[in-house]
Amino acid sequence: MRKVVAGWRAAGKTVGLVPTMGALHAGHLSLVEATRKAGADHVVVSIFVNPTQFGPNEDLSKYPRQEALDLERLGEVGADLAYLPTVGEIYPDGFATMVVPSGTIVADLEATFRPGHFAGVATVVAKLLIQVAPDIAAFGEKDYQQLLVMRRMARDLDIPCRILPVPTVRDDHGLALSSRNAYLTPEQLAVARRLNKVLGEIARGLMHVEEGNARLLQAGFDAVDYLGLRDAETLDAPVEGRARRVLAVARLGSVRLLDNMAVD
Numbered sequence: 001m002r003k004v005v006a007g008w009r010a011a012g013k014t015v016g017l018v019p020t021m022g023a024l025h026a027g028h029l030s031l032v033e034a035t036r037k038a039g040a041d042h043v044v045v046s047i048f049v050n051p052t053q054f055g056p057n058e059d060l061s062k063y064p065r066q067e068a069l070d071l072e073r074l075g076e077v078g079a080d081l082a083y084l085p086t087v088g089e090i091y092p093d094g095f096a097t098m099v100v101p102s103g104t105i106v107a108d109l110e111a112t113f114r115p116g117h118f119a120g121v122a123t124v125v126a127k128l129l130i131q132v133a134p135d136i137a138a139f140g141e142k143d144y145q146q147l148l149v150m151r152r153m154a155r156d157l158d159i160p161c162r163i164l165p166v167p168t169v170r171d172d173h174g175l176a177l178s179s180r181n182a183y184l185t186p187e188q189l190a191v192a193r194r195l196n197k198v199l200g201e202i203a204r205g206l207m208h209v210e211e212g213n214a215r216l217l218q219a220g221f222d223a224v225d226y227l228g229l230r231d232a233e234t235l236d237a238p239v240e241g242r243a244r245r246v247l248a249v250a251r252l253g254s255v256r257l258l259d260n261m262a263v264d
């Protein structure tokens, strides 16, 4: 990977990076297109199921892995290079340094339900940004809190890379595409498609958060981990006159469905 990227650099070309955990779908492919549109001459897509961002009772061992199909899809969208590091290339023997985000952005939401998750994400992405040294790195708005963590990290650590936010790609029913949707039964999928409807109503000011919570449970979700309005930049409580976002995670069995929308 390093030699190929060094060749591009020597030729004066710009480089984009799309970090993923594989099981690629149209959401990931839109990140490749957005990176190119944002000005990257060449796009590297990393596929690495990062063990340090999974909790002890999470789905690391059963996370969907389909490398051959992923490489085919990347070829179809014209990604220039797939980077599939081994665990040893990211976490060499004796590895003992983590990047640990702090502050309001990680004060709750995913950080509460997945302790240690953002330290795992920040560490692996910091390593990928150092290894690939891209000009642009793309992250989906679907994982909104992660996107803000990445932006903060790049600023705080002086990583000379533009963090590019990419809008959420949805299915015909508005469900945010996600690799973990593959775990859902057809019945669960029908329930899952209610989440974006409720968020849409809250975002348009047609429903209160409390009612949204009740609607999700009525629709058949097993639990709502969180559903709330936040400041779109800090994830603190919303402030009059500043951009807001509604963020939610609702659970169907062991599957946690994330979604969020800008508030009108």
Ligand SMILES: Nc1ncnc2c1ncn2[C@@H]1O[C@H](COP(=O)(O)OP(=O)(O)OP(=O)(O)O)[C@@H](O)[C@H]1O
Pocket: 019, 020, 021, 022, 026, 027, 028, 030, 031, 138, 139, 140, 141, 142, 143, 166, 167, 168, 169, 170, 176, 177, 178, 179, 180, 181
């Ligand atoms: N529907 C989507 N639209 C836009 N970007 C997406 C979408 N789904 C994932 N991404 C982005 O793709 C990148 C890689 O995400 P990841 O490989 O975890 O995929 P995922 O489908 O979100 O999987 P998971 O089910 O683990 O959350 C992240 O920046 C993520 O925000």
Ligand SMILES: CC(C)(CO)[C@@H](O)C(=O)[O-]
Pocket: 019, 020, 021, 048, 050, 053, 121, 124, 125, 143, 146
């Ligand atoms: C950014 C990322 C690839 C880091 O492992 C992961 O958290 C993801 O897929 O969103």
Ligand code: BAL
Pocket: 021, 053, 054, 143, 146
């Ligand atoms: N899409 C974020 C990666 C994770 O759930 O671990």
